[in-house]
Amino acid sequence: MSISSSPVTDIARAARLASVSLQSVTNEQKNEALLRIKQVLAERKDEIFKANEEDKKLAEEQVKAGKLSSSLFKRLDICNGDKFETILSGVSDITKLDDPTKKVTLATKLDTDLQLYRVSVPVGVLLTIFEARPEVVVNISCLALKSGNAVILKGGKEATHTNAVLARVIQDALASLSSSGIPKTAVQIVETREDISALLEQDRYIDMVVPRGSNSLVKYIQNNTRIPVLGHADGICSVYIDKDANIAKAARISVDAKTNYPAACNAAETLLVHRSLLQSDAFKTVAQALLDANVTLKCEAEPKAALAGLGSDKVVDATEDDFYTEFLDHTMAVKVVADVNEAVEHINEHGSKHTDAIVTENGETADFFMTRVDAAGCYWNASTRFADGFRYGFGAEVGVSTNKTHARGPVGLEGLVIYKYRAYGNGNVAGDYGSGKKQYLHEPINASERIL
Structure with a gap:
């Protein structure tokens, strides 16, 4: 079946290809990339603050007109206080966390020459749709990269300029590391409301949607996609x-x-x-x-x-x-x-x-x-x-989930991995086993015997 091409499809396809490349990136390469992102963010602080001030100026008019709540306006600001320094330190904190991928969570000997392993792997491609908080661009991008995932970001229009600059800085940082193995398309951003509907149809390429925002936003996403949604609608x-x-x-x-x-x-x-x-x-x-x-x-x-x-x-x-x-x-x-x-x-x-x-x-x-x-x-x-990923020691959080599948509560790195089963055989076929034939051993494999 041929897949029609469109700008959004191209973005989703590029994210899928980036996620494949990320599968073989080492933890050292990931940390190198994250520290480079932190460095470039700090170097381009003035550019980021200028964009944030522009967004705040426009948002103030929206608040006066009653089109934007004061609570959303508060979330928009990353210039005042120590918020920007907190964003930077959050990147460093993520580098200190264990790599959640390539962990063996089950090892079973099915036969003397047939071993089965369950290994943690990245989810793949994340789509994050959020409102107001521009620091989400940095938090989720870094968590995605640390866990081996590509991410597509769609922020609220009230933070368009800040979000765009932050995403551009992250891409530039990745592009400056020729040996990292992480393509800059591992982090992409879209800007229009129309892009959301188009992305929610990209279940061929996108593996999980993480919404962060109002009840109406989350409900809309849940009702308009076949892609699994990780999030919560209310915080009562x-x-x-x-x-x-x-x-x-x-x-x-x-x-x-x-x-x-x-x-x-x-x-x-x-x-x-x-x-x-x-x-x-x-x-x-x-x-x-x-x-x-x-x-x-x-x-x-x-x-x-x-x-x-x-x-x-x-x-x-x-x-x-x-x-x-x-x-x-x-x-x-x-x-x-x-x-x-x-x-x-x-x-x-x-x-x-x-x-x-x-x-x-x-x-x-x-x-x-x-x-x-x-x-x-x-x-x-x-x-x-x-109830917060940073306070739980996750470095930062992708969001909070009230789901009862895959991940629940504040979601950090562990919520961004799934698992696959790997079998290592020696010409084994299923027809050799069963009633009156060879029996499965189903013996746990000691750590010292593991081939992974």
């Missing part, structure tokens, strides 16, 4: 404060989970409180800490009544829809529950299977919660904001 995370909670911990964790970075998918959107805590100042202490942090509390009738004495105009009525809402702002839905079982039931019904936390000093209660909550991450006495 909850913090449950148990009757046996240390209230100082509860206040500290709740404030961090909500306000450390409200626009992130691992920020808490729901606060669940054990009913007994309303009978003392415990709940008021946590609520006051959140109010002091400028958080609006959308409460059901019971918790709202308990907070009436605080006299705050930031304590307002909640609706049922609020408990299905990813606010991405200084807003939190508050509900009272009778016990940990009701907390689990609420989270499993209303949550997004991302990350949920319990605050308690009771180990049995914590274990019940962490066992029964159906989420990629379940935490005990810790903020949901720890």
Whole structure:
């Protein structure tokens, strides 16, 4: 069957050819390429910042016109603070990670002269579609290269100039290393919305789509491609404060989970409180800490009544829809529950299977919660904001997955490899084995005997 040619098809085909070349690149060559990328990024910092300032100037007009949210605008900026230095250090961190490919995860002797191995290999070609965050260009490109994958990037239009410069810098860095074995087409970028639809049809060449963005973006991708999608649509995370909670911990964790970075998918959107805590100042202490942090509390009738004495105009009525809402702002839905079982039931019904936390000093209660909550991450006495590939020690992350196949939670290098089976024989044929014939040994192979 002939494949028609188009600019997008050519990009996808080039990525496939690059991914084949990457299969035989050594870990040393990968690290050399990553360090070269870091060097060139640093050398061309002014060029990158100029593009980012241009994007921010255009985005400010979009915010004023109500066409771009303030949370997306915040994610766009890579000039202020130490964000650019963090991007550079993230590249170095990835070089320090183990190569996830060529690892033997199973070795079996089928017969004396027939061995079977399961070996980790790159997924192949990744398509990453994301909004606002231009650092994703660097993070995902470097993670893809370290794991032996080619990547096609499509960023949001609000960061067009920054994304284009970052991708160009990465390609130039790869092109400057003639001996690396990594073609510059291992990292490519597309810029128009029309390209997305065309790329989602390239299941012949693209192996996995990784969306990072809004619920509507992820849902659109999931509904419009045959390519496997690794990602999550919502980040509706909850913090449950148990009757046996240390209230100082509860206040500290709740404030961090909500306000450390409200626009992130691992920020808490729901606060669940054990009913007994309303009978003392415990709940008021946590609520006051959140109010002091400028958080609006959308409460059901019971918790709202308990907070009436605080006299705050930031304590307002909640609706049922609020408990299905990813606010991405200084807003939190508050509900009272009778016990940990009701907390689990609420989270499993209303949550997004991302990350949920319990605050308690009771180990049995914590274990019940962490066992029964159906989420990629379940935490005990810790903020949901720890759900992040960098904080997990992955160097950076491709994204967060709420899938139950292949990869789950923050996805780093291990989520970018799959496996293949290799058999090493000596003229063996399947017809020699079976009832009344030779029997399979099915013996594990010791590491010292492995031929890989």
